[in-house]
Amino acid sequence: xxxxxxxVERYVIDxxxxxxxxxxxxxxxxRVTVITPELYAPDGTPIQGGLRDPAFGAIEGGERCPVCGxxxxxxxxxxxxxxxxxxxxxxxxxxxxxxxxxxxxRACGRVKIPPERAKYLLAILRRLRDRWPKLADNLVKxxxxxxxxxxxxxxxxxxxxxxxxxxxxxxYEERPEGSVRLTPIEIRERLERIPDEDxxxxxxxxxxxxPEWMVLTVLPVPPVSVRPSIVLETxxxxxxxxxxxxxxxxxINERLKKSLIQNxxxxxxxxxxxxxxxxxxxxxxxxxxxxxxxxxxxRRPLKTLAQRLxxxxxxxxxxxxxxxxxxxxxxxxxxxxYISINEVGVPYEVAMTLTVPIMVTPENIEFARRLVxxxxxxxxxAVHVYKAREGIKLDLRFxxxxxxxxxxxxxxxxxxxxxxxxxxxLFNRQPSLHRMSILGHIVRVMPxxxxxxxxxxxxxxxxxxxxxxxxxxxxxxxxAIAEARELLLVQKHILTPRYGGPIIGxxxxxxxxxxxxxxxxxxxxxxxxxxxxxxxxxxxELPEPAILKPRPLWTGxxxxxxxxxxxxxxxxxxxxxxxxLSCDSIECFHDSFVVVRFGKxxxxxxxxxxxxxxxxxxxxxMLALEYGHEKARDFLDRVFRMFIRMLELRGxxxxxxxxxxxxEAKKKIKEVLDKARERVLELIExxxxxxxxxxxxxxxxxxxxxxxxxxxxxxxxxxxxxxxSYLDPFNDVFIMAKTGARGSDVNITQMAASLGQQTVRGxxxxxxxxxxxxxxxxxxxxxxxxxxxxxxxxxxxxxPTEVFFHAAGGREGLVDTAVKxxxxxxxxxxxxNALQDLVVTNDGTVRDAYGNIIQFxxxxxxxxxxxxxxxxxxxxxxxxxxxxxAKQASG
Amino acid sequence: xxxxPGKVSRKILQHELVPExxxxxxxxxxxxxxxxxxxxxxxxxxSVNDPVARLLKAKPGDIIEIRxxxxxxxxxxxxxIVVPQ
Ligand SMILES: [Mg+2]
Ligand SMILES: [Zn+2]
Ligand SMILES: [Zn+2]
Ligand SMILES: [Zn+2]
Numbered sequence: 023x024x025x026x027x028x029x030v031e032r033y034v035i036d037x038x039x040x041x042x043x044x045x046x047x048x049x050x051x052x053r054v055t056v057i058t059p060e061l062y063a064p065d066g067t068p069i070q071g072g073l074r075d076p077a078f079g080a081i082e083g084g085e086r087c088p089v090c091g092x093x094x095x096x097x098x099x100x101x102x103x104x105x106x107x108x109x110x111x112x113x114x115x116x117x118x119x120x121x122x123x124x125x126x127x128r129a130c131g132r133v134k135i136p137p138e139r140a141k142y143l144l145a146i147l148r149r150l151r152d153r154w155p156k157l158a159d160n161l162v163k164x165x166x167x168x169x170x171x172x173x174x175x176x177x178x179x180x181x182x183x184x185x186x187x188x189x190x191x192x193x194y195e196e197r198p199e200g201s202v203r204l205t206p207i208e209i210r211e212r213l214e215r216i217p218d219e220d221x222x223x224x225x226x227x228x229x230x231x232x233p234e235w236m237v238l239t240v241l242p243v244p245p246v247s248v249r250p251s252i253v254l255e256t257x258x259x260x261x262x263x264x265x266x267x268x269x270x271x272x273x274i275n276e277r278l279k280k281s282l283i284q285n286x287x288x289x290x291x292x293x294x295x296x297x298x299x300x301x302x303x304x305x306x307x308x309x310x311x312x313x314x315x316x317x318x319x320x321r322r323p324l325k326t327l328a329q330r331l332x333x334x335x336x337x338x339x340x341x342x343x344x345x346x347x348x349x350x351x352x353x354x355x356x357x358x359x360y361i362s363i364n365e366v367g368v369p370y371e372v373a374m375t376l377t378v379p380i381m382v383t384p385e386n387i388e389f390a391r392r393l394v395x396x397x398x399x400x401x402x403x404a405v406h407v408y409k410a411r412e413g414i415k416l417d418l419r420f421x422x423x424x425x426x427x428x429x430x431x432x433x434x435x436x437x438x439x440x441x442x443x444x445x446x447x448l449f450n451r452q453p454s455l456h457r458m459s460i461l462g463h464i465v466r467v468m469p470x471x472x473x474x475x476x477x478x479x480x481x482x483x484x485x486x487x488x489x490x491x492x493x494x495x496x497x498x499x500x501x502a503i504a505e506a507r508e509l510l511l512v513q514k515h516i517l518t519p520r521y522g523g524p525i526i527g528x529x530x531x532x533x534x535x536x537x538x539x540x541x542x543x544x545x546x547x548x549x550x551x552x553x554x555x556x557x558x559x560x561x562x563e564l565p566e567p568a569i570l571k572p573r574p575l576w577t578g579x580x581x582x583x584x585x586x587x588x589x590x591x592x593x594x595x596x597x598x599x600x601x602x603l604s605c606d607s608i609e610c611f612h613d614s615f616v617v618v619r620f621g622k623x624x625x626x627x628x629x630x631x632x633x634x635x636x637x638x639x640x641x642x643x644m645l646a647l648e649y650g651h652e653k654a655r656d657f658l659d660r661v662f663r664m665f666i667r668m669l670e671l672r673g674x675x676x677x678x679x680x681x682x683x684x685x686e687a688k689k690k691i692k693e694v695l696d697k698a699r700e701r702v703l704e705l706i707e708x709x710x711x712x713x714x715x716x717x718x719x720x721x722x723x724x725x726x727x728x729x730x731x732x733x734x735x736x737x738x739x740x741x742x743x744x745x746x747s748y749l750d751p752f753n754d755v756f757i758m759a760k761t762g763a764r765g766s767d768v769n770i771t772q773m774a775a776s777l778g779q780q781t782v783r784g785x786x787x788x789x790x791x792x793x794x795x796x797x798x799x800x801x802x803x804x805x806x807x808x809x810x811x812x813x814x815x816x817x818x819x820x821x822p823t824e825v826f827f828h829a830a831g832g833r834e835g836l837v838d839t840a841v842k843x844x845x846x847x848x849x850x851x852x853x854x855n856a857l858q859d860l861v862v863t864n865d866g867t868v869r870d871a872y873g874n875i876i877q878f879x880x881x882x883x884x885x886x887x888x889x890x891x892x893x894x895x896x897x898x899x900x901x902x903x904x905x906x907x908a909k910q911a912s913g
Numbered sequence: 914x915x916x917x918p919g920k921v922s923r924k925i926l927q928h929e930l931v932p933e934x935x936x937x938x939x940x941x942x943x944x945x946x947x948x949x950x951x952x953x954x955x956x957x958x959x960s961v962n963d964p965v966a967r968l969l970k971a972k973p974g975d976i977i978e979i980r981x982x983x984x985x986x987x988x989x990x991x992x993x994i995v996v997p998q
Contacts, residue, residue: 146997153954154996867949874955883986893985 041230042115048242052103053077053089056243059273061261073265073272078102079245099245104271106239106302107278108295109206111191113303113310115236118226120187122233123204123212125169125224128195129180131215133223134172135165144223162225169224190303190310206299210237241302243268263324267305267316274298349376349496355451357487358474359666362659363526364512366449366463366494367474368441370401373467376496377405377438378445382431393439394418394428401467406438407431441465441496446506448495449473451483455850458482458518458525462510477532478658479512481635482525513655516646522890523638524646524654528630528662533763534674534754535665536628537598539578542613545569550671551576557667558660560584578668579623585661587649591907592618592641597631597762616641619907630762633662638892644900647889680753681774681817687748691741691775695813698737699806702730706804727786730804731779734811738778742771749774777812777824780831786810787827798823921964932981936969937992942976945992959993966995973997 054077061074068074079099080087087097111119126133133140143165150158173182186194186201193204204212213236218228226233249262261269278294304316307328316324331337351372358367382390396403398419407416407427411434416427431437441447445465454460461482468474473492480486497506518525528536538544539554546554551564565584567574599605599614607615616626618641626632632641646654683691708714709726716725746767749756755773758764772778780787787810793801799808807813810827814820820828859871866884868877881887883895891897925931937945946953953974959966961973971977975995983989 150997154958157996157998160998865949869955872955873951875949875951875957878949878991879986879989881985882983882989885985 039230041227042232042235043242044232044235045240048101048103048240051101052240052242053100054102054243056102056104056268056272057276059269059276061265061269062259073243073268074246074251075102078243079247081246081250099247101245102243104241104243104268104275106241106298107275107282108298109210109237109239110295110299110302111193111206111209112236112238113190113306116187116189116191119209119213119233119236120185120193121166121170122216122221122224122226122236123193123209124185125166126212126216126220127175127178127180128182128212130175130178131212131220132175132177132217133165133220134169134175134182135223136176140220140223144219147223159225162223165223166225188312190313191299205295206237210234210239213237238302241271241305263318263326264305266318267301267308267324267326270316271298271301271305274301347495349498351376351494352491354472355475355485355487355490355492356470356472357477359477359663361466361474361476362464363476363478363655364464365466365476366447367468367470367472368447368465368494369471369473370467370469371471372473372494373441373465374398374401374403374405376441376494378441378496379408379436379438379498382435382437383433387431387433390431390435390437390439391428393437394431395424397424402440402442404437404439408436408438410434410436441467443467446497446503446511448497448506448510449475450493450495451485451490452493453847453850455484456482456518456520458515460510461512461515462506463512478526478528478635478662481527481529482515482518513651516651516654516658517643517888519886519888521638522887522893523636524640524642525636526658527635527637527640527642528633528665529635530763531669531674532662532665533630533634533761534758535667535669536633537757537761537763538672538674539665539668540582540623540626540628541578542627544578545575546578546581548574548576551581553671554581554664554667555584558585558664560660579625581664582628582661583618583622585657586618586621586623587645587653588621589907589911590618590621590645590649591903592616592644593903594626594639594641595631596626597629597634598627598760599631600760620911627761629760633665634762639897643891647891674754674757676754676758678817680755681749681770683745683748683774687744690744694737694740694744695776698733701733702806705729705733726804730806730809731786734779734806738771738776741775742767745775746770771815773816776815777820777828779806780810780812780827782810782830782834787830796823796826921967923968925964926968931965932979934965934969935978935980936971937976937978941978945976945978949992953994956992956994958996960998961995962998971995 054075055071056073056075057071058069059072060069061072063069068076076085076088077100079089080092080094080097081099083094085094086092087094087100089100090097135143143161147158147161147165150161174180175182184196185204186196188194193209194201195204213233216224216233221228221233244264249264249268251259251261251265254260274294274297278291278298281291281294300314301316303310303313304324305326308315308324308326309329309332316326318324329336334340351368353369353372361367380386380390390404393402393404394407398405403418405418407418408414409416409430411432418424418427443464443466446462447465448460449463450460452459459482461479466474473494475483475485475492483492485492497503512526516524516526545568548564548567555564562584564576565580568577568580569575594616595606596614596616598612599610605612605614610625613625613627616628616632617624628641631637634640637643642654642657645657705714705726709722714722714726714729716722717728720728749770755765755770759766759770782789787795790796794803795808795810799805803809807823810831812820812824812828814824860868860876861870862880863869866879867875868880869875885893885895887893891900926934949956953976956976959971959977961967961971966977969977973995977993977995979991979993980988981991
């Protein structure tokens with residue numbers, strides 16, 4: 023606690039060696055032998071020789087340690103011990119004990135390998151240890167296997183038997199007269215007989231551990247600081263689980279001791295010995311299989327040593343890989359299209375809780391004084407002041423005379439001020455699956471209780487606003503702040519290294535808006551054009567109008583072009599370039615091929631392919647790659663606002679009317695579905711009669727199902743086609759589907775025509791009752807409607823049985839996502855653990871933390887995927903296009 | 914211990930999935946290590962019992978150069994140190 027570097031000698035950790043504590047060491051470090059399970063005397067003082075003996079170290083304030091004489095701040099705590107009445111197996115070493123017993127002679131203890139060969143192997147092993155420790159381990163396994171297979175000792179000729187090991191700590195020897203259990207005493211005797219060199223051959227470093235130490239004769243008891251008790255409100259003491267477990271061990275140990283002294287019958291002793299073994303094993307790991315768990319009164323299993331380390335909240339994952347931190351905030355996020363993508367809206371309340379330290383200088387002393395005068399409750403103010411000269415920290419929350427503090431400020435003092443506009447913070451949404459899950463944002467303090475986020479930054483976080491919460495962290499040191507600004511700022515992550523394209527960009531309404539702004543049919547009056555340009559912050563002149571008479575009119579393409587660099591060229595298909603509108607030439611009549619020349623959007627509509635997020639090789643990608651992230655950010659902050667404003671001016675909404683089809687169409691759809699149904703019934707009839715032609719490699723039943731599914735799937739598609747052909751192809755539903763903003767032909771089909779076949783595990787729904795899906799149908803009914811074919815659509819509504827089938831199919835989707843996320847989360851953790859310290863070095867090689875080479879050139883071609891064209895290091899076609907244009911420009 | 918299975922057919926070298934392996938001379942090996950600035954054990958490994966390593970009569974400590982087709986770079990060169998097994 024009181025860490026005083028002045029008095030502490032400092033050492034650098036050079037290496038860590040693991041070994042096993044010997045009984046001698048355990049006794050030497052022990053300051054007390056625990057001989058009673060009682061903790062406190064009736065008067066509340068700790069009992070001598072109990073688990074709270076004062077010799078375990080000082081923990082109470084004012085208490086002096088009887089061992090080292092320190093108070094609780096300096097006393098490191100001291101170990102004690104329990105002298106076990108009989109030895110027990112350490113469960114963590116049980117598998118190793120099994121292989122040691124099997125590999126050595128039961129009579130002489132030598133490893134069952136001829137002396138000459140043993141010597142030779144030991145030489146190899148020692149050489150391998152230095153260079154390829156992994157290979158050394160493999161060799162040990164081979165040696166174990168070889169030695170275990172020998173049924174006669176090459177040293178003394180004794181006959182050997184197979185050792186059977188049953189988890190967690192039982193060992194049996196398969197003798198001809200039958201299987202005999204080996205007691206820990208016998209095991210320990212055998213392990214004692216193994217010579218050092220033979221132990222080494224079997225992977226036990228004799229300098230650090232002896233095989234027999236794997237069987238415990240004395241148990242170290244950790245100091246109380248490792249297992250502190252807590253005082254409840256009722257003034258009762260509650261002991262740590264470790265103390266409970268240890269006290270159970272002591273109780274059984276003392277009982278066993280007594281039985282031994284009294285020469286009790288062997289069966290009683292065996293039973294108590296077994297209990298001791300179980301308690302010690304549970305103390306080390308209370309989740310061993312086939313073992314009695316140590317439990318509390320309320321039947322809650324105790325958390326013993328292994329449980330402290332293991333699992334999500336264990337020492338490793340809970341306290342070392344991830345920790346709780348200060349200077350962070352968490353709240354719900356909500357959208358704000360009018361802040362920059364680089365910004366984050368922070369509520370006043372949060373801004374007045376999080377602080378940044380600033381050093382007072384002659385230059386900023388007036389500013390610092392104003393902050394202090396505002397105090398902790400008025401933004402922008404200050405919460406703490408460190409007076410450098412006096413070496414004290416003032417908490418302004420408990421200090422009234424702010425004026426006096428402000429006046430006393432002098433250069434060198436440090437003011438902990440509120441979070442202010444322009445500060446940089448780290449913003450994060452879990453699950454943090456890639457590096458863009460934590461980005462640097464510039465603070466913008468605003469009213470409200472939520473963090474505000476530009477919608478264009480939703481894709482990298484995978485965020486939406488249905489209640490998502492996000493975390494915010496304040497970097498405080500100049501180094502951390504500089505690092506966040508230079509490396510983490512949002513605009514520096516418009517492009518992702520994941521697939522070499524932009525991950526930031528428009529979704530949903532941005533896509534519809536971009537389309538509506540740039541369609542051929544849309545022209546703007548001067549007033550309308552001015553409105554759109556105003557929201558984008560455009561300050562220049564209007565270009566020449568595209569149409570002069572009867573009144574000047576501008577196209578949306580003209581407006582967008584104002585924000586493109588003059589030497590920018592681009593060619594590419596639009597998203598709407600499909601089906602009827604597909605076209606691959608620059609002379610596209612459908613406006614579905616985007617052409618930008620010399621910074622002018624000449625033709626083609628902007629939609630998902632041009633401005634969408636996660637669409638490599640779009641306009642945004644080329645801007646970011648070739649004009650830098652500053653230009654790309656500017657484009658995102660200005661033009662995308664225009665898209666939204668366009669949508670607000672025109673309005674975008676869908677209703678039942680957009681999906682209404684005439685009676686004639688409904689009749690046609692009915693005919694199609696009826697015909698399909700008849701065909702299916704025919705197939706079933708053929709199947710029943712046995713005349714159905716089976717598909718090669720399939721059974722008759724499978725063939726029938728496949729054929730039915732095909733007929734019904736075709737029918738659904740045909741119904742969809744009919745419905746779509748009667749709908750207005752320029753209504754808002756279609757605009758969203760075609761531009762890629764939201765929905766697809768399938769969704770439209772499901773709304774207007776028919777939901778089609780519902781499936782579970784890729785098959786028609788067939789389970790539920792014994793021979794039918796629902797009681798509405800006859801047993802064995804294979805007809806479409808009895809097996810999950812939904813004729814109805816969302817517009818007209820579903821029948822009760824159809825609702826049921828749709829829910830059955832829908833549930834599968836939910837289960838799938840739940841299973842997939844947990845599985846991919848686990849895979850992600852393992853991948854990160856395996857790859858986290860790989861680094862691309864200056865010579866282009868990929869190496870791990872030890873300098874081992876993983877790749878001789880990163881990705882084999884050394885390309886940074888973030889700066890690539892969708893993975894390609896160069897876009898040859900684009901380069902050629904640019905050379906051509908340059909020629910053209912120069913005449 | 915390390916078991917040496919039967920003969921390896923030279924035909925495996927013709928297989929399309931077996932890239933070109935070449936045993937480096939002592940000088941070449943030293944040059945590779947110098948260029949990369951690594952100790953031999955920091956290279957990726959290949960077992961002496963690897964079929965191709967056996968055909969090349971490689972011994973532990975040798976370095977094998979492997980040229981393989983690469984979807985990104987056209988051809989990529991790898992080095993592997995032969996390790997006992
Ligand atoms: Mg959500
Ligand atoms: Zn002490
Ligand atoms: Zn022997
Ligand atoms: Zn066309």
